Each structure stands twice: as C-alpha cells, then as structure tokens.
Amino acid sequence: MPEPDLQFKSLDYSDPMVARILDAAEQCIHRFGIRRTSMGEVARVGKLSRGSIYRHFGDKRSLIEGVFRRRQQVFLDSAEASLEKESSLVDKLTRSVVLGRRDMREGLFASLAETEPETVAMMFLDPRFYQRSVSFWPPHIRLAQAQGEIRADLDEATIVDFIVRLAVSLVMFPHMGVALKTPREIQAYLQQIISRGLG
Amino acid sequence: MPEPDLQFKSLDYSDPMVARILDAAEQCIHRFGIRRTSMGEVARVGKLSRGSIYRHFGDKRSLIEGVFRRRQQVFLDSAEASLEKESSLVDKLTRSVVLGRRDMREGLFASLAETEPETVAMMFLDPRFYQRSVSFWPPHIRLAQAQGEIRADLDEATIVDFIVRLAVSLVMFPHMGVALKTPREIQAYLQQIISRGLG
DNA sequence: GACTGAACAATAATCAATTATTGTTTATTT
DNA sequence: AAATAAACAATAATTGATTATTGTTCAGTC
Numbered sequence: 001m002p003e004p005d006l007q008f009k010s011l012d013y014s015d016p017m018v019a020r021i022l023d024a025a026e027q028c029i030h031r032f033g034i035r036r037t038s039m040g041e042v043a044r045v046g047k048l049s050r051g052s053i054y055r056h057f058g059d060k061r062s063l064i065e066g067v068f069r070r071r072q073q074v075f076l077d078s079a080e081a082s083l084e085k086e087s088s089l090v091d092k093l094t095r096s097v098v099l100g101r102r103d104m105r106e107g108l109f110a111s112l113a114e115t116e117p118e119t120v121a122m123m124f125l126d127p128r129f130y131q132r133s134v135s136f137w138p139p140h141i142r143l144a145q146a147q148g149e150i151r152a153d154l155d156e157a158t159i160v161d162f163i164v165r166l167a168v169s170l171v172m173f174p175h176m177g178v179a180l181k182t183p184r185e186i187q188a189y190l191q192q193i194i195s196r197g198l199g
Numbered sequence: 200m201p202e203p204d205l206q207f208k209s210l211d212y213s214d215p216m217v218a219r220i221l222d223a224a225e226q227c228i229h230r231f232g233i234r235r236t237s238m239g240e241v242a243r244v245g246k247l248s249r250g251s252i253y254r255h256f257g258d259k260r261s262l263i264e265g266v267f268r269r270r271q272q273v274f275l276d277s278a279e280a281s282l283e284k285e286s287s288l289v290d291k292l293t294r295s296v297v298l299g300r301r302d303m304r305e306g307l308f309a310s311l312a313e314t315e316p317e318t319v320a321m322m323f324l325d326p327r328f329y330q331r332s333v334s335f336w337p338p339h340i341r342l343a344q345a346q347g348e349i350r351a352d353l354d355e356a357t358i359v360d361f362i363v364r365l366a367v368s369l370v371m372f373p374h375m376g377v378a379l380k381t382p383r384e385i386q387a388y389l390q391q392i393i394s395r396g397l398g
Numbered sequence: 399g400a401c402t403g404a405a406c407a408a409t410a411a412t413c414a415a416t417t418a419t420t421g422t423t424t425a426t427t428t
Numbered sequence: 429a430a431a432t433a434a435a436c437a438a439t440a441a442t443t444g445a446t447t448a449t450t451g452t453t454c455a456g457t458c
Contacts, residue, residue, distance in 0.1 A: 017430090035441095038419060049432045050420095059421070089397075118317035121324050127372055134376045150397040161376035162392055168375070169364040173326055176367070177333045177360035193361055197396030198288075198349040216400090234411095237449060248402045253451070 013070055020046050021053055025067050030108055033115030034064055068108075068123075072132050075103055079136070089144035090194055093163060094187040100171040124172065130164060137163050150194070166190065212269055219245050220252055224266050229307055232314030233263055267307075267322075271331050274302055278335070288343035289393055292362060293386040299370040323371065329363060336362050349393070365389065 012018055024046030028037040039060055043050045057063040079099050086092045103109065113120045123129055137160045145152045150159065170180060180186045211217055223245030227236040238259055242249045256262040278298050285291045302308065312319045322328055336359045344351045349358065369379060379385045 039421090040419070051422095051433080052431055054421070055430075060419095118321055121320035122317055125320050125323060125371065127374060130372070130375060151395075154391060154397065155377075157377050158388065158391065159397060161379075161388075162397070164375050165365070165368045165372070168372075169368050172324065173329070173364070173367075175326060176329060176363050178354075178356050180360075189357065189360075192353060192357065194396050195398035196350075197393050197398075198353065198358060198361070199394035199396075238451090239449070249450090250403075250452095251401060254400080258451070259449095 011066060011069070013073070015056075017048070017052065018056055018066075020048065021056055021063070022067055022070055024048075025063050026071070026108065029064070029067060030111045033112060034119060035116060039063070069132075071108055075099070075107075076132060076136055083140065089140060089149055089163075090187060090190045092140055093167060093190055093194075094183055096167055097170045097186055098183050100167060101174070104171060130168060133167070134160060134164050166193070210265060210268075212272070214255075216247075216251065217255055217265075219247065220255055220262070221266055221269055223247075224262050225270070225307065228263070228266060229310045232311060233318055234315060238262070268331075270307055274298070274306075275331060275335055282339065288339060288348055288362075289386060289389045291339055292366060292389055292393075293382055295366055296369045296385055297382050299366065300373070303370060329367060332366070333359060333363050365392070 013022070021042065025037070025042045027045055028041050031037075032041070039050055039053055042063070043053060046053075053063065057066055079096055082095055082099060083092045086095050104113075109120055138156060141150070141156060141159050141163065144150045169176070170186060174180055178185075178189065180189050212221070220241065224236065224241045226244055227240050231240070238249055238252055241262070242252060245252075252262065256265055278295055281294055281298060282291045285294050303312075308319055337355060340349070340355060340358050340362065343349045368375070369385060373379055377384075377388065379388050
C-alpha cells in the first residue's frame with residue numbers, strides 16, 4: 001500500500017454524493033466481501049454512474065478505505081457518546097472494550113470475517129488500523145489526570161500507548177490466561193492493572 | 200480446526216523418524232510456504248516414504264502443526280536460557296519481546312510472511328498460538344514475587360495474563376503511540392507500567 | 399514391527415481460454 | 429461544473445478441463 005491519499009484525508013462525509021457512494025459500497029461489502037464487490041455493482045446499488053465513483057474516489061482501494069474509515073469514525077463517535085456516561089478511566093476503558101468486541105461481532109467486520117477472514121486478520125495486524133483509536137484517548141486521559149485518578153507525572157503518550165494496547169488486546173483476545181468476558185470481569189482486571197501495575 | 204489431536208500431544212521430538220520428518224517439512228515450508236508444500240515433497244526431502252509420514256502424523260494438518268509446535272518449543276527453550284541471565288521480571292519481559300521480534304523477523308515466520316502473509320496473520324490471531332507462552336511465565340512470576348519485585352497479593356493467573364498480553368502486544372505492534380524499538384526503550388516503558396501502573 | 403512403493407478414489411490445485419472488472423477517456427446531458 | 433453512459437485497453441477473475449495431491453490400503457522387504 002502506498003502513502004495515504006491526501007485527497008482522501010479531506011473526504012467530506014456530508015457530501016450527499018460521497019455518502020451515497022459509501023452507503024452503496026458498504027452494502028456491497030457487507031454482502032459480498034471486498035474482493036467480490038465490483039465498482040459496477042456499487043454504481044448499480046447506489047443508482048449512479050461508475051464515472052462518478054471514480055470522480056470522488058480515485059480507485060477501488062480508496063473507496064474501500066473510505067468505507068472503513070467512515071465506519072471507524074461512526075464507531076468512535078458512538079463510543080465517545082457512550083463514554084460520557086462513565087466517570088472513571090477504568091470504566092471508560094471497560095466500556096470501550098465491550099463496544100469494540102460488539103463491533104467485531106455484529107458489524108461490517110463480522111460479515112467480512114465470514115466472506116474474507118484473512119482480510120480481517122490482515123487488517124487487525126496493520127498498525128494504521130489503530131491510529132484513530134490512539135488519537136481518541138488523550139482528552140479522557142487528561143481528565144483522569146486532572147481528577148487524580150491517574151498520576152500526572154507519566155508522559156501522556158506513554159499512557160495513551162498503554163491504554164490502547166490494553167483495549168486492542170482485550171478486544172482481540174478475551175482470554176489470555178484469565179477469562180475476561182463480562183464487563184465486570186474486564187473492569188475488575190483493569191482496575192487492578194491500571195491503578196497499581198504489578199509493583 | 201477441530202480439537203487438538205491427542206496423539207499429537209505426546210509427540211516425541213527425540214524419535215529420529217519424527218525429527219527427520221519435521222526437519223524435512225520445515226525445510227519445505229521455509230521454501231514453499233504451507234500451501235505449496237506437498238507431503239510428496241516432504242517425503243523426497245526427508246528421504247522416506249509418504250506412508251511413514253502418515254504413520255507418524257495423521258494428515259498434513261497435523262504435520263504442519265507439529266512443525267510449528269516444535270519451532271515454538273525451540274524458541275521457548277532458547278528464551279528460557281536467555282532469561283536466566285536477567286535478574287528482574289521487567290528485564291526478562293524486555294528480553295522476551297526482543298527475542299520474539301527477532302523470531303518474527305528472521306525465522307520460519309519471516310519466510311511464511313513472504314509466501315503466505317494471510318496465513319501468518321490468521322495464526323497470530325488464533326488464541327491457541329499463545330498457549331505455550333502462557334504456561335512459560337508462572338515460574339518467573341513466582342520468583343519475582345518471592346524477590347519482592349512484584350506484589351504477592353495479586354492472583355498469579357492475572358499476572359500471567361497481563362505479562363503475556365504485554366509481550367504479545369509489543370511484538371505485534373512496536374508502535375502504538377510511543378516508539379518502542381530498542382531494548383532500552385522497551386525496558387523503560389515496561390518498568391514504568393509494571394511497577395506502578397497508572398495510579 | 400516398521401518402512402517402502404505402488405495403486406486407487408476423492409478432492410484440491412493448476413492451467414489455458416474466456417469473461418469480467420478496472421481505470422481512463424470522451425461526448426452528451428443536466 | 430457535475431453526472432451520465434459508452435467505449436476501450438490492460439489486467440484480474442472465472443471457468444471447465446486437466447493434473448496433482450491427499451489419504452488410504454495393500455503387498456513386499458528389512
């Protein structure tokens with residue numbers, strides 16, 4: 001994969017045409033998987049021309065990325081709203097793990113895991129997949145520091161790094177020696193680890 | 200994948216025939232990848248009959264698993280020896296991450312990542328891949344507890360779970376907000392996280 | 399008893415021809 | 429200016445026929 005497409009970075013999700021294309025593409029991927037989704041089919045489902053798709057997305061790869069980025073943005077927005085109801089960082093992290101697991105089980109990824117499991121696996125192991133998640137946490141961490149929940153003498157980037165690692169690990173592997181299935185189990189585990197480490 | 204093959208569990212690596220088959224299979228996988236390695240080719244490379252392979256390993260899948268289990272055993276034995284030279288749990292963990300990363304870069308996985316990257320990805324996301332690692336850590340953790348490095352009031356399984364998650368995460372993702380490339384960087388990060396957590 | 403090599407049926411993989419898709423361009427329409 | 433539909437060359441995917449591989453069995457050898 002080459003460098004990120006700058007055009008793509010400024011994608012306007014509120015543009016009706018863009019939204020229409022992404023909706024159609026998402027429908028197709030949901031049903032057929034990525035490989036078997038053709039630009040022609042996206043055009044048919046979206047009731048627009050193939051040329052229009054190419055005008056808004058340079059190629060198929062860019063369209064696919066657009067779908068997943070939007071999906072992720074929707075997930076993070078929803079997580080943001082959900083986390084507003086949690087008062088501590090541990091609870092927020094717990095919630096985000098629960099939401100992340102549900103997303104893997106019920107959304108586009110679940111469909112794709114059926115049609116193209118190796119594609120999903122490759123995605124999960126691509127560090128770029130987590131970039132957005134990394135930038136999601138700083139405000140929550142600063143708040144926890146301001147509230148005295150976590151210490152303020154530790155580098156913020158280190159904290160973010162650790163939090164995201166925990167979240168990713170718990171979503172990918174519900175069991176790595178200890179079964180962490182229910183929100184309560186996850187919360188208890190995280191409470192122990194985060195508040196004191198092992199020392 | 201069905202249940203683990205019990206016959207397989209008691210595989211005798213010291214049996215010359217078994218070793219010969221595994222050596223040949225490993226050579227072939229190294230060169231051709233899993234998919235393109237045929238039992239016939241393994242027989243040719245190992246200078247034995249196909250029938251003999253089937254006598255020791257029920258089918259191709261079992262042979263492939265045998266190769267990877269042995270590989271992992273060799274890695275863990277080597278890691279064990281290497282960790283003897285480290286005095287603290289943090290240093291041991293650091294070392295294991297360094298060794299793990301090297302293994303991914305230089306060994307059978309590196310070859311396989313070239314011929315069948317999606318196979319490697321699927322492997323990494325299979326929880327069974329980490330079972331052996333999980334059972335590797337208890338003695339080291341008990342020692343660290345006995346030495347007072349880590350607290351003794353935390354459930355051992357929880358500690359193991361956490362340690363393995365950290366190791367796996369650091370091997371898979373060298374960067375998740377903070378670049379953790381050199382042993383020193385890794386060690387410093389782990390020291391902070393493990394000794395105090397975030398509290 | 400363990401290994402070998404051959405044979406066989408079922409299944410998977412490969413191959414070459416054919417078809418579909420991608421990306422691009424153009425002319426037309428809105 | 430943006431969208432459409434059509435055409436085209438290059439490339440990728442599909443298809444059905446062919447070949448290879450898998451798993452199994454058997455007879456022979458050491």
